Amino acid sequence: MIPFRKPTKTSPKDSTLPLRKQGSLGAVRPAAKWITTLLWITAFGTFIWGGIVDAIKDRVDGVWADNALHRGSWIDFGFDTYALHEASYVVYFNSIAISLAIQLISTFSLHCTELLVNATRDEKTRRRAANLKGKGAMISRGAIKEACTSWETISLFIIKTAVHWAFGESPSVSFSAQGTSEFLMWPNALFVLGAMMIVAAVFSTFLCYRRYSGPQPAAYGHLQTIVNFIDEWGPDGRPLYWGDKGPVAWGAGWEVRHAGTAGEASAVAPIRMDARYT
Structure with a gap:
């Protein structure tokens, strides 16, 4: 009654x-638009990086072919002469710094995407309250159960796994006791990484601009x-x-x-x- x-x-x-029709996550939380923009910049930046490596590979000494289809030709920036032992250390540490910087950007972008997923998942839980013929909004439902039954969370988990795998296949740094220092890059793998980041950017854009139907106000x-x-x-x-x-x-x-x-x-x-x- x-x-x-x-x-x-x-x-x-x-x-x-x-x-x-209610407002989107981007309309309620403007930071969501910045996150989406960051993902698109990261994705296109990865393609530019791969394009540069692919363009200079024919002009650099030390280009070899890999049997893996997603790698193709690869470039070896390094020194393998003991007389250049000190220079090898420079190449080694600079290569690590470059790899960490690139991974930092991609990882930060994906963690920001997780904020969009969490806000969307919480909003979906709250909006179940408007379904008077359903089970309503279960406030006491566990976070783990919510995550395991959310297609957004599962999708982000798959995207994260794919991006980190693609990054691991793109650059490689090695150093030996004999003074050999190598920084390897695979253009084809970089393009695969860029494609994975495009998927992440499209996913983020969907979460940012999706609008829910129904009279219940959007909160996020x-x-x-x-x-x-x-x-x-x-x-x-x-x-x-x-x-x-x-x-x-x-x-x-x-x-x-x-x-x-x-x-x-x-x-x-x-x-x-x-x-x-x-």
Whole structure:
């Protein structure tokens, strides 16, 4: 049974009509757009890196072929003469620095993408409250269970694995006690890495600009929106439902209703798209 609420000082000016389409993650959290932009820059930067290596490989002494299809020809930047032992150390440490810098950028981009996935997963959990015929939003559901049943989390896990594998196949640094120092790069593998980063960028763009349907406002972790959304938690361990909780103010030819939460589906009704809510 829907509870009746006493009239308040609320007026039509303080209310709004429900929206059929909600704002995207990028609209609620502008930082999501910066994360998506970073991923696209990283992806195109990787292709540029591979293109440069591929263009100079015919002009550098020390080009060999690899049997692996995803590697192809590779370039050896290094010294293998004992007389140049000190120079070998320079090549070795500079090569490590370059590899770490490149991996830092790609890893940081992927970790930022994880922030988008977490915000999206939390939003999907909260939006289940509007399904009055379903199980509602289970607040006490474990994070591990949520992650294992989220296609966004599983997709990001696969993308991360593919990107780190591709990076491991692209550059290689080695140093021997005899003074041999090598920094190897495979152009084909760099293009594979760039393709994996493109997939990550497309995935991030989808999460950033996807808009959910339905009248429930999008929060994506925005505290004020969540506070406005929840007005009753219900019993511990029970699902949370969200919907129409009856009128709170009315007058000649107008009415303002309240949308809120409850611990039982019978305590709320579906949102009326032609009504104004506070």
